[in-house]
Every structure is written in C-alpha cells, then in structure tokens.
Amino acid sequence: MTMSIKEQIREFIAGHKEPKRGEMQALHDLILKVEPKCRLWFLDGKDENGKIVSNPNIGYGAYTIRYADGKTKEFFQIGLSSNKTGISVYIMGLEDKKYLAERYGSDLGKAAVTGYCIKFKTLKDIDLGTLERAIRDRFEAAV
DSSP states (O other): OOOOHHHHHHHHHHTSOTTHHHHHHHHHHHHHHHSTTOOEEEEOSBOTTSOBOSOOEEEESOEEEEOTTSOEEEEOSEEEEEETTEEEEEEOOOSOTTHHHHHHHHHHBSOEEOSSEEEESOGGGBOHHHHHHHHHHHHHHTO
C-alpha cells in the first residue's frame, strides 16, 4: 500500500532528530499558513532507478517550467529540505537569479542566499518574518 503525500511528509519530518524535527514542522506549518490550499509534493531524492540523487524535498504549490526546447514540466514553487548542516528553503521559478539575495538577503539574518535557495543552520539564525514574506511573494507572483 502506498502512503499519501501527507503521510510521506509527516514521516519525513518525524524522521528527524530534535531540534531539527520541530524546526521542519514549524516551517511546514508556516508555508501552509501562507498558502493553506496549495498542492503538496514529496520528492524522496531518488531517481527512476532508485539511486539517491538529492536530499528529500517537501514541495508546495505548482508552476510550469518551460525549457528552451519548448517542453514543459510541472514543479513546486516552494521547497523545504534538510541536510547535515541545516535547512534549505527553495523559492522556485524566479527568472532573476539575483532577486532573492537583493530583495531579502540583508533582512534574513545568518542565511546563505543563492538564485533560488535560502540556506541556514537553525531558525534562530534567521528572521522568520522575512522568510515568510519571500514565500508569500512567490505564491502571489504565480497568481
């Protein structure tokens, strides 16, 4: 029997040790507070052959990626992942790769900001209001 996406997410979060478990749950709750009816995704980090190619990701919302060859693919707007050194929040679908750093970087606190990723060690290191604003802005831009 296959688990539902909500069950996979619950199990993924529960599989972390504290304090990361609580922080992942808090971020999951925050994203759902911003966009309660968004589509949920769970990517286990494995390719079609079962080989691990990335960290597992919880995804929220949906948008269409358009490739140069004209092909399209549906993907999540916001992603949440953990790794050995912290937590990553992905803001997907931004065309301007400097936008995140320029718009939110100085207000986020101790976070590394790339073209689509906000990475930090712990929630104590960042300004949650700024992170929430970045998430909200991405959801609203897609409307």
